[in-house]
Amino acid sequence: MLLAEAPDLIVPELRPYRTRADTSGWVRDDGILPYLEARLAKYRYAGIGEFHLFGEEAELPIPQRMVALARERDLLLHAHSDVEAIDRLFRQWPQARILWAHSSFDRPEKVREVLRRHPRLWCDLAYRSDHAHGNKLDPAWREAFIAHPDRFMVGTDTFTPERWHFIGTHASFSRGWLADLPLALAERVAWRNAEALLRANTLPRT
Numbered sequence: 001m002l003l004a005e006a007p008d009l010i011v012p013e014l015r016p017y018r019t020r021a022d023t024s025g026w027v028r029d030d031g032i033l034p035y036l037e038a039r040l041a042k043y044r045y046a047g048i049g050e051f052h053l054f055g056e057e058a059e060l061p062i063p064q065r066m067v068a069l070a071r072e073r074d075l076l077l078h079a080h081s082d083v084e085a086i087d088r089l090f091r092q093w094p095q096a097r098i099l100w101a102h103s104s105f106d107r108p109e110k111v112r113e114v115l116r117r118h119p120r121l122w123c124d125l126a127y128r129s130d131h132a133h134g135n136k137l138d139p140a141w142r143e144a145f146i147a148h149p150d151r152f153m154v155g156t157d158t159f160t161p162e163r164w165h166f167i168g169t170h171a172s173f174s175r176g177w178l179a180d181l182p183l184a185l186a187e188r189v190a191w192r193n194a195e196a197l198l199r200a201n202t203l204p205r206t
């Protein structure tokens with residue numbers, strides 16, 4: 001419905017959850033696959049996610065089948081995952097494009113190491129965790145953005161309507177720390193990288 005209202009703004013992703021309760025149980029729930037298949041047959045999506053997947057769970061049959069569905073359609077995977085699950089997803093599908101949700105829950109040194117290992121990995125920064133620094137960027141994060149200027153993007157995590165109330169607050173916070181970066185890099189992290197990643201197969205061409 002949002003896509004129909006604003007096709008120039010909305011990039012649809014398919015979450016493998018029928019209800020919020022699926023967040024924790026989906027990796028072992030047989031009902032997830034028919035749900036995904038039915039939605040994929042009916043609607044157009046840019047990716048599958050954000051899904052929660054950790055460690056060895058990536059090898060369970062249902063996540064593997066979900067990856068296969070994404071692969072058949074060359075869809076982005078948007079993974080709220082630890083490094084182990086990211087590694088395992090790339091082992092299953094080396095040509096995947098993975099957007100790592102909340103990558104900033106990990107330390108920047110670790111994130112840089114994972115980015116070096118996986119050239120088709122991008123990082124969203126939803127709920128950046130160094131709020132204690134106020135509007136000043138943690139120097140280690142600044143170095144990570146400079147080292148990988150094309151791989152990071154602001155995230156909002158507006159997966160549920162109540163989060164939409166915080167879009168303004170979140171944007172102000174993001175603008176605060178983005179202003180602490182050189183302008184060209186701030187623009188990349190704020191929107192250019194996301195647009196480059198998502199425009200390829202989703203946005204209408206103008």
Ligand SMILES: [Zn+2]
Nearest residue numbers: 050080101157
């Ligand atoms: Zn999230």
